[in-house]
Amino acid sequence: MKVKELALDGIVRQNPALKLVLGTCSILALSNEAINGLGMGAAVTFVLVCSNLVISILRNIIPDKVRIPAFILIIATFVTVVKMLLYYLGSKSAAIMGIYNAMGVFLPLIVVNCIILARAESFASHNTIGLSVMDGLFMGIGYTVALTLLGAVREILGNGSIFGVALWNFKIAFFTTPAGAFMTYGMFIALFTFVYDRIVRKQKLGGAKILKPKTTEV
Amino acid sequence: MKKILTPSVKCVLTLVIIAVVCVAALAILNDLLYVPPDFSAFSNAYEAEYDQVEVADVATTSGKVLLAVEGSDSQGKQLVGLYIESAGYGKAKAFTVIIVLEKDTGIILGSYIKEQGSSAAPYDYDESKLAALNGTNIADIVPKDPEMVVTGATHSSYAVMNAFVTAQEYYQAVYGE
DSSP, rough: OOOHHHOOOOOOOOTTTSSSSOSHHHHHHHHHHHSHHHHHHHHHHHHHHHHHHHHTTTTTTOGGGHHHHHHHHHHHHHHHHHHHHHHHHHHHHHHHHHHHHHGGGGGGGGGHHHHHHHHHIIITTOOOOHHHHHHHHHHHHHHHHHHHHHHHHHHHHHSSETTEEOOSOOOOOOGHHHHHHHHHHHHHHHHHHHHHHHHHHHTTHHHHHHHOOOOOOO | OOOTOOHHHHHHHHHHHHOOOOOHHHHHHHHOOOOOOOOOOHOOOOOOEEEEEEEOOOOOEEEEEEEEEEETTOOOOOEEEEEEOOBTTBOOOOOEEEEEETTTTTEEEEEEEEOOOOSSOOOOOOOOHHHHTTBBBGOOOOOOOOOGOSSHHHHHHHHHHHHHHHHHHHHHTTTTT
């Protein structure tokens, strides 16, 4: 039951990209193609799960006064690991090297990604190992889904392709620009909030039809 | 013992221990995931075995030496390979060019354009014209010599030749008499 709640929190109710609006820099920069979004999402998920795991294990050992520097040290270690791992895999596969190169400076900058520090501070440092890992996993999935969908929409509209596979020749170059990223991201947040609010309101009313109040004309 | 472990000491100790463990873990992973440098691009210019050497601190006017290698070919000829980012010329942006020279004489043995800089004009890059420079001593390179035009567009040709000028300056400073 708790796992279901964590899954709903990570993917929908507290989606890091669409609800909490965290990690916006990398979202805007790497949502130009679906594959880049997926790669960045996977990297962030890896760091989230591993850092939540270690922080949860050490939660009773790390003194409260130095918890933030300690968290940063742990997160930075896992970011370095993911960077080395991607480069190593990239030396075996050109596709992974393409993702590695596309990530550029945003890969080391995962260290300062608000999602990771926020989960470490608000969840992993107060909860058991299992729950912390689950929280990291679902938060990572929520971020990855949002980033990949955003990348897919921008790639389809901007490049006329999806995951590098050409669909048609119709392209709107605007969607590949930073301004296009801002606009698409804004639209995504608006759509997500609209649908989410409708669902929540429906649940609160127990599925009852929402009636408009009668107005009397004067 | 209790007196020594004041809260501040405990804080510092915790951070030091975490840092040491992290560094140790990274050192092990670095060895496991080490990817040796790939010098295949140098072999595109001239087939030989290469090893990386430190880039000397030499002031160059027309570009920058990003990587330097030394090696020897199958006949035992000693070589110097330079990976150069040339300065752009006009509308032609920087080119990255690999140039392999004979270490003792400075004779060009091979060159290869790794990345072409963007330009308003088509490059019309001609591999045979670049290959025609092989056998020329690097000291004899004159960037704007009509005999040494390597592309169809003047500006991009000068941008490529800037890499050769950089190689000339670097070679003379490091290996010259």
